[in-house]
Amino acid sequence: MRNLITFFQRFRVFLVFAFLQVIALSMYFSFLNYPNARFLTTTNGITSVFMEMRFSITQHFHLEQANMKLQEENIQLRRQLTMSFIPLQSGLYKIDDTLYSQQYTYLPAAVINSTFDKENNYLTINAGHYQGVKEGMGVFNEDGIVGIIFSVSDHYSLVKSLLTSKINLDVLLPNGSFGLLKWDGRDPTLAQVTGIANDIKIKKGDLVVSRGSKLRFPKNYPVGKIHSFHRVNGNSLWDINIKLAVDFRKITHVYIIKNLLDTEQEKLEQQAQ
Amino acid sequence: MRNRGIIFYIILFILVVLAQGLLFDQIEPGWGIHIMIYPMFILLLPFDTKPIYLMLYAFLLGLAVDTFTNSFGLHTSSALVLAYFRPQLYALLESRDGYDVGKIATFSDMKRSWFFRAYGFGLLIHHLFFFTLEMFKFSDFFFIIQKTLLSVIASFFMILFIQLIFLNRAEKS
Numbered sequence: 001m002r003n004l005i006t007f008f009q010r011f012r013v014f015l016v017f018a019f020l021q022v023i024a025l026s027m028y029f030s031f032l033n034y035p036n037a038r039f040l041t042t043t044n045g046i047t048s049v050f051m052e053m054r055f056s057i058t059q060h061f062h063l064e065q066a067n068m069k070l071q072e073e074n075i076q077l078r079r080q081l082t083m084s085f086i087p088l089q090s091g092l093y094k095i096d097d098t099l100y101s102q103q104y105t106y107l108p109a110a111v112i113n114s115t116f117d118k119e120n121n122y123l124t125i126n127a128g129h130y131q132g133v134k135e136g137m138g139v140f141n142e143d144g145i146v147g148i149i150f151s152v153s154d155h156y157s158l159v160k161s162l163l164t165s166k167i168n169l170d171v172l173l174p175n176g177s178f179g180l181l182k183w184d185g186r187d188p189t190l191a192q193v194t195g196i197a198n199d200i201k202i203k204k205g206d207l208v209v210s211r212g213s214k215l216r217f218p219k220n221y222p223v224g225k226i227h228s229f230h231r232v233n234g235n236s237l238w239d240i241n242i243k244l245a246v247d248f249r250k251i252t253h254v255y256i257i258k259n260l261l262d263t264e265q266e267k268l269e270q271q272a273q
Numbered sequence: 274m275r276n277r278g279i280i281f282y283i284i285l286f287i288l289v290v291l292a293q294g295l296l297f298d299q300i301e302p303g304w305g306i307h308i309m310i311y312p313m314f315i316l317l318l319p320f321d322t323k324p325i326y327l328m329l330y331a332f333l334l335g336l337a338v339d340t341f342t343n344s345f346g347l348h349t350s351s352a353l354v355l356a357y358f359r360p361q362l363y364a365l366l367e368s369r370d371g372y373d374v375g376k377i378a379t380f381s382d383m384k385r386s387w388f389f390r391a392y393g394f395g396l397l398i399h400h401l402f403f404f405t406l407e408m409f410k411f412s413d414f415f416f417i418i419q420k421t422l423l424s425v426i427a428s429f430f431m432i433l434f435i436q437l438i439f440l441n442r443a444e445k446s
């Protein structure tokens with residue numbers, strides 16, 4: 001018994017070190033996959049107060065740019081309004097259809113904290129549980145897809161951006177083949193697409209869009225353009241680099257996609273399994 | 274700068290965490306440079322701090338930084354490693370007379386060669402562990418080394434700069 005006590009006394013420092021290290025590492029590795037402790041992120045009460053304070057100063061820095069982008073987007077949307085079309089055959093037909101019902105609605109949010117040069121990059125946005133945000137919802141801005149909601153608190157949520165190592169987003173190429181989007185942690189403007197067989201013809205500048213699976217994004221939402229591609233040695237797949245549509249270095253405002261039919265699709269898919 | 278006890282360290286803790294979380298984490302010049310100034314707090318703790326307390330403080334510091342940077346334990350783990358190796362590092366660099374317990378390890382208080390070696394090696398241990406754990410791939414070995422070396426240089430000069438401005442009052446004893 002006395003030997004045991006002297007053993008513990010001798011290695012006391014190392015044992016405490018090992019104990020604390022195990023806590024830290026298990027926290028790190030479990031959190032990368034499942035967000036189970038919300039208070040340890042920027043969405044918690046204390047941290048978000050400071051983030052909000054900083055945001056109240058820094059939000060004005062990009063105002064001019066943000067306004068220009070909004071105006072451009074408005075023009076695009078205005079072009080699609082009926083008032084900008086001239087009726088060619090007025091009076092001949094009347095549109096009164098029930099063919100379309102709304103599937104997606106959108107929530108606006110501002111980015112109060114973001115990084116782009118870490119191994120895993122997250123964005124903190126100022127919309128949360130009270131605004132109807134749920135985990136797994138898609139996030140985009142006027143340029144393209146930004147990421148997926150990872151963790152939600154009452155007023156804030158954490159977005160897992162495309163610049164994380166485990167993003168695995170389903171993407172679609174113009175010829176209809178689909179692959180997985182990944183990020184290698186190097187360049188915040190380039191991401192990789194894997195899973196495209198190299199007998200499929202692709203070319204530089206091809207638009208890569210969302211596939212619309214997993215209820216998160218509407219189909220055909222822009223992700224990026226093919227930047228470069230080459231064959232992988234000993235593998236029948238392309239190694240594709242794509243230039244991301246979103247510039248994560250100057251992201252200020254985002255929209256969250258709410259799929260109104262997600263429970264229906266989920267139910268159906270569960271029945272099938 | 275004399276050792277001023279617990280109030281000084283509480284204020285230092287808060288300021289270091291806020292500076293790291295709100296400012297330095299957002300500075301991303303590319304090439305994998307990641308400026309981390311919070312290891313300074315661990316290195317600045319009094320020379321006679323017991324190793325176990327050193328690790329407990331490092332654990333709290335890491336947790337606080339983690340909540341600001343969404344890294345879920347990465348900073349905690351690296352801060353612990355630095356705290357664990359600090360006694361050995363300081364013992365290696367100790368001069369014949371030992372350390373003056375009333376002083377703390379600032380640039381103005383210590384010899385220049387001591388400061389360069391202590392902070393250089395301390396940051397190297399911390400950053401190397403941090404980036405290895407963050408990347409966690411042997412295929413990225415050279416990128417880890419590149420990130421570590423560039424970040425150590427950036428962090429070192431940022432810490433030096435901060436200490437020259439804010440912790441530079443060498444008191445006459």
